[in-house]
Every structure is written in C-alpha cells, then in structure tokens.
Amino acid sequence: MLNLIFPNLSRGAFSVLLRHRDVFIKMWKTTLIPPFLDPLFYLVGMGYGLGALVSDIDGYSYVQYIAPALVSSVIMTAPFFEGAIGGYVRMHYQKTWDAMIATPLSIEDVITGEILYGACRALLQAVSIMIVIFLFGLVKSPLALLMPFVCLIGGFMFGSIAIAYISWIPAINYIDFLFTLIMTPMFIFAGTFFPVSQLPPWAQKVAFFMPLYHVVLITRSLITGVIHPDIWKSVIWVIIVGSIAFAVALRLLRRRVVQ
Amino acid sequence: MTAIITGKNLTKRYGDITAVDSVNFAIEQGELFGFLGPNGAGKTTIMKMIYCFVSVTSGQLRVKGMDVMNKPRGVKKILGVVPQEDNLDPDLTTYENLITYSRYYGISKKDAVARARELLEFFSLNVKNQSAVMELSGGMKRRLTLARGLINDPEILILDEPTTGLDPQARHLVWQKLRELKRKGITILLTTHYMDEATYLCDRLVMIDNGKFIAEGPPMELIRKLPGRMVIELQEIEGQVYESLKPLIENEVYEYFGDTIYIFTNDPKPILDSLAEMNLPRVIERYANLEDLFLKLTGRSLRE
Ligand SMILES: Nc1ncnc2c1ncn2[C@@H]1O[C@H](COP(=O)(O)OP(=O)(O)OP(=O)(O)O)[C@@H](O)[C@H]1O
Ligand SMILES: [Mg+2]
Numbered sequence: 436m437l438n439l440i441f442p443n444l445s446r447g448a449f450s451v452l453l454r455h456r457d458v459f460i461k462m463w464k465t466t467l468i469p470p471f472l473d474p475l476f477y478l479v480g481m482g483y484g485l486g487a488l489v490s491d492i493d494g495y496s497y498v499q500y501i502a503p504a505l506v507s508s509v510i511m512t513a514p515f516f517e518g519a520i521g522g523y524v525r526m527h528y529q530k531t532w533d534a535m536i537a538t539p540l541s542i543e544d545v546i547t548g549e550i551l552y553g554a555c556r557a558l559l560q561a562v563s564i565m566i567v568i569f570l571f572g573l574v575k576s577p578l579a580l581l582m583p584f585v586c587l588i589g590g591f592m593f594g595s596i597a598i599a600y601i602s603w604i605p606a607i608n609y610i611d612f613l614f615t616l617i618m619t620p621m622f623i624f625a626g627t628f629f630p631v632s633q634l635p636p637w638a639q640k641v642a643f644f645m646p647l648y649h650v651v652l653i654t655r656s657l658i659t660g661v662i663h664p665d666i667w668k669s670v671i672w673v674i675i676v677g678s679i680a681f682a683v684a685l686r687l688l689r690r691r692v693v694q
Numbered sequence: 695m696t697a698i699i700t701g702k703n704l705t706k707r708y709g710d711i712t713a714v715d716s717v718n719f720a721i722e723q724g725e726l727f728g729f730l731g732p733n734g735a736g737k738t739t740i741m742k743m744i745y746c747f748v749s750v751t752s753g754q755l756r757v758k759g760m761d762v763m764n765k766p767r768g769v770k771k772i773l774g775v776v777p778q779e780d781n782l783d784p785d786l787t788t789y790e791n792l793i794t795y796s797r798y799y800g801i802s803k804k805d806a807v808a809r810a811r812e813l814l815e816f817f818s819l820n821v822k823n824q825s826a827v828m829e830l831s832g833g834m835k836r837r838l839t840l841a842r843g844l845i846n847d848p849e850i851l852i853l854d855e856p857t858t859g860l861d862p863q864a865r866h867l868v869w870q871k872l873r874e875l876k877r878k879g880i881t882i883l884l885t886t887h888y889m890d891e892a893t894y895l896c897d898r899l900v901m902i903d904n905g906k907f908i909a910e911g912p913p914m915e916l917i918r919k920l921p922g923r924m925v926i927e928l929q930e931i932e933g934q935v936y937e938s939l940k941p942l943i944e945n946e947v948y949e950y951f952g953d954t955i956y957i958f959t960n961d962p963k964p965i966l967d968s969l970a971e972m973n974l975p976r977v978i979e980r981y982a983n984l985e986d987l988f989l990k991l992t993g994r995s996l997r998e
Contacts, residue, residue: 447798450798450800451798453797454783454794454797457790458785461785462785529781529784531781531785533747533781534777534781534783534795535798536746537747537770537777538770538798538846539767539770539771539799540798541766541767693747693748694708694748694749
C-alpha cells in the first residue's frame with residue numbers, strides 16, 4: 436500500500452537500516468552512553484535537587500513530573516542528532532548515500548532507512564532511561580509498556596523533520612539553527628519542566644504546535660497512568676505530522692541529491 | 695552482436711551548462727568501450743546518466759532495453775559502478791564494505807560472504823580484510839571500490855577513471871582483471887586519461903569534447919588517422935630557432951606548441967638526417983599514439 440503513495444519506496448530501506456545498525460553496534464560506547472547519561476544528570480540534578488525547592492505540579496512531585504519529559508526529550512534529540520548531523524555527514528562528506536543509490540536502492544529507500552534508524556535510536560535511548568526511572572520508582576503504570584510504540588512514531592516524526600531540514604541547508608553549520616531555534620525551545624517550553632499553563636496564552640497556542648508537546652503529553656499519561664483527556668488527539672497529531680514530514684523529506688531530498 | 699546500451703540524442707544540462715550535447719552511441723554486449731576527453735568534457739555525466747544518478751535532460755538512454763528514466767531499479771540491478779570519487783563506507787572495514795553493499799542488492803548473506811572472499815582474493819586485498827577504510831592506501835581503496843562494483847556479478851561494469859592514482863603494479867593488476875572480466879562476457883565502460891591504457895584495453899572508444907563526440911572507433915584505427923605513423927619531437931626549441939628550422943620542415947606535417955615541434959611522418963630518416971647538423975638540444979623519435987590524436991583534436995591548451 437505504501438508503494439502507491441511512495442512509488443520509489445521499497446523494502447530496500449531495511450538494508451539501509453541494517454547498515455546503520457552494524458555501525459551503531461561497532462560504536463555503541465560513543466553512541467549509547469553519553470545520550471543516556473545526559474538525561475540522568477537532569478533527573479538527579481533538576482528532579483531531586485531543584486525539585487526539593489519546587490511545589491508539586493498537577494499533583495505530581497517535581498521529579499515525577501519531569502521524568503516522563505526526559506524520556507520524551509530523547510525521543511526528539513536522538514533522531515535529531517542522528518538525522519541532522521549523521522545524515523548530513525553521510526550525504527555530504529562521506530557520500531554514503533551516493534554509493535547506496537548506485538545500487539538498486541532509490542533515494543527514497545535511503546532516506547527512509549535513515550529515518551527508521553532515527554526512530555530506533557529514539558526507542559533505544561528512551562527505553563534505557565525508562566529503565567533508570569523505573570529503578571527510581573517513577574514508572575507508575577503498566578501502560579508504560581506501550582511506550583516503544585510512542586518512541587517509534589515520535590522518533591519517526593522527529594527523524595523526518597531533521598532529514599527534511601538538511602535537504603535545504605547549504606552547509607553543515609546551519610544545523611545549529613535546528614538545534615537552537617527548534618530543539619531547545621521545545622526542550623524547555625513544550626510542557627517538559629513546567630506546565631504550558633504557566634505561559635502567556637499566545638505562547639500556549641504556540642506550544643500546542645510543538646511536536647514535543649504531544650509526545651510529552653502521551654508519555655506522561657502512559658508513565659504516570661493518569662491519562663490526559665486529549666491523549667488520542669496527540670497520538671493522531673503525531674502520526675499526521677510525522678507522515679507529512681516524511682513525505683516532505685522524501686520529496687526535498689530527491690530534489691537535492693538527484694540532479 | 696546486439697547493443698546493450700544505446701544513447702539517442704542524449705543530452706544533459708545542468709542549468710545553463712550543457713554537459714552532454716546530443717550524443718548517439720551503441721555499446722555492444724561484451725565490449726570494452728572507452729570514453730576519453732579533457733577535464734569537463736562530459737564523461738562522468740554520461741556514466742552518471744547510465745547508472746541513473748543524474749536525470750536525462752532530453753533524448754533517450756536504454757540499458758538492455760530498459761529506459762533509465764523509467765526503470766532505474768532494473769537498470770541498476772545489472773550494473774556494477776566504480777565512481778570517479780571514492781565513496782567507500784568509512785564507518786566499515788574492507789570486508790564489511792562488501793557485505794553491506796551486497797545487502798543493498800538483496801543478495802543473501804551466504805552468497806555475499808562467498809562472493810566477498812572471492813573478490814578480496816581477486817584484488818589481492820585479503821590481508822586488509824579487517825582494516826578500516828581509512829587505513830587503506832589510495833590504490834587499495836580503488837581496488838576495493840572495484841571489488842565492490844563486482845559484488846552483484848554485474849552484466850555491465852561502469853568504471854570512471856578506475857586506475858587514476860594507482861602505481862604501475864596495481865594498474866597492471868587492474869588491466870589483467872579487466873581482461874579476465876571481459877573474457878567472462880561482461881560489458882565494460884571505461885573512462886581514463888591514460889591514452890596507453892585506452893589503447894591497450896578498449897575495443898572501441900569515443901573522444902568527447904564539450905559534450906560532443908569528436909572521434910570514435912577502435913583505437914588502432916583512430917591512430918591510423920594521424921598524418922604519419924611516426925612522430926619526431928624537437929624539444930626545447932625557442933622562437934628564433936623555430937624560425938630558422940621552418941624552411942627545413944616546411945614540406946612536413948608539423949605542429950609547434952610550447953617549446954616543442956611535433957613532426958608527423960611515415961619516413962623519419964631523411965628528416966632526421968636533414969636536422970642532424972642543426973645541433974638541436976633534444977630530438978625524440980617515436981611511434982604516433984592515441985595521445986597525439988587526442989591532443990590534435992582537443993587542442994593542447996589546458997581546460998578551465
Ligand atoms: N552537479 C553539477 N552541477 C553543475 N554542473 C556540473 C555538475 N556536474 C558536472 N557539471 C559540469 O558538467 C560538465 C561535464 O562534467 P563531467 O564531470 O561530466 O566531466 P568529465 O569529462 O568527467 O571531467 P573529468 O575528466 O574532469 O572527470 C563540466 O562543465 C562540469 O562543470
Ligand atoms: Mg569525470
């Protein structure tokens with residue numbers, strides 16, 4: 436069915452994913468440990484340190500409030516880093532994509548493999564953090580077992596956004612704009628470390644359009660077991676925005692890579 | 695003989711630049727076909743159109759009956775490609791490069807392992823099996839790229855300057871391998887800036903300049919088009935000396951460029967005799983070759 440919507444897409448995308456898996460396994464010390472420590476520091480420092488000074492939010496202790504947000508944040512950052520930096524390096528410097536599309540793979544297969552890999556990275560890192568917060572007793576509901584699905588659709592969306600972004604930048608340092616203008620604001624304002632209700636009304640509207648806002652909402656519901664009434668809207672939002680970003684990424688990259 | 699690759703009025707434009715300008719060709723199955731031309735002539739662009747890397751602006755290009763614009767997957771399945779710029783996967787070892795690449799063709803693991811071993815042997819890369827690509831020398835990288843181009847047992851091999859930067863040993867190894875592959879019936883397309891290589895290897899070749907074909911045929915036949923079988927080179931000739939030599943060689947076919955006079959002739963002896971008393975600094979007598987034709991057709995000045 437996917438073939439009807441994306442005629443150049445094939446199962447070959449999985450062979451690209453496998454290539455990334457192989458490289459990932461070779462380099463797991465650098466690929467897995469730092470991004471896993473990062474949120475751990477946030478959890479301990481902000482959750483327990485700062486949290487001691489902060490009153491409960493929506494009935495959660497502060498550390499309980501931010502734990503799901505830290506899981507959500509890696510669903511964003513892992514595919515952002517992998518898709519934008521890794522993707523750009525493979526596209527522009529290593530010419531890995533050029534080598535791939537000289538085989539039966541299409542550029543769409545290559546891009547899809549990249550995005551799927553971003554989603555898998557999101558899954559892996561989010562699950563690692565969930566294990567940690569579970570050990571801290573911060574996973575309150577068996578609904579958290581649904582999280583892998585959230586990681587994959589969320590990671591797919593963020594990966595597609597990152598890949599679409601690199602299709603039109605002229606040089607690698609433009610990736611900084613993605614991080615400072617898109618990633619950091621989401622990391623801080625998307626209902627992560629404080630509720631969006633703290634924001635002025637116009638900013639609350641902006642927050643609603645932040646992809647991370649929806650991922651946080653879903654994640655917090657599943658991990659705490661207190662289901663937000665809008666959870667379905669957020670799931671649908673992520674799936675729709677992810678699909679659009681994916682379609683845009685495929686189109687833009689074909690234009691950039693194939694002259 | 696049947697043509698396996700045909701181009702009809704094939705044209706490629708990048709914006710205002712016409713890189714390939716309405717060329718026509720038919721490459722026979724099993725043939726080793728060369729593309730020669732100065733920098734920027736359009737050789738790589740033709741290759742890239744064949745392996746569906748750049749789109750065809752106008753005209754038609756078919757590989758084994760398949761239009762490259764409509765059936766890129768089918769075309770690429772039967773091709774092996776060695777691009778001009780190395781694009782080996784730097785995150786993988788020599789061996790892993792072959793295995794990973796074979797997956798892109800959907801080759802089973804078992805076949806891939808056997809094939810990779812065989813190719814590493816074939817290109818004398820066995821000892822570098824587990825080396826990271828970064829640790830390979832330029833020539834080894836080139837050989838690995840060749841091995842990678844053969845991983846899918848292609849019917850057509852596209853080689854864009856496969857021997858640039860190789861030492862003589864490696865170059866001869868590659869030539870020998872190419873002849874072996876040709877014997878197996880593989881069609882080979884080759885670009886090179888080495889005229890001796892083209893002469894030794896190619897069954898037929900075309901010379902390209904500014905996106906157009908300016909000569910085509912078997913190399914020896916092309917060489918015979920030159921005005922003489924032999925060339926006398928008078929080197930280190932200054933302007934005044936040239937003026938004084940002019941009357942002596944006025945009946946010969948010659949060319950003066952830089953500091954050298956090139957005289958084309960079938961009978962060099964009388965000319966050399968007549969020049970003997972001139973005490974010229976450096977006189978060389980040699981057979982005319984493809985390079986002479988190339989320079990004659992494309993001019994001796996450097997391309998921007
Ligand atoms: N991606 C591109 N965008 C714009 N122009 C290009 C592009 N690729 C090639 N060209 C132009 O097309 C022309 C043909 O280039 P091509 O690479 O085919 O030459 P070539 O014969 O392979 O040269 P060389 O011997 O240097 O490899 C040149 O004028 C080049 O500048
Ligand atoms: Mg070239």
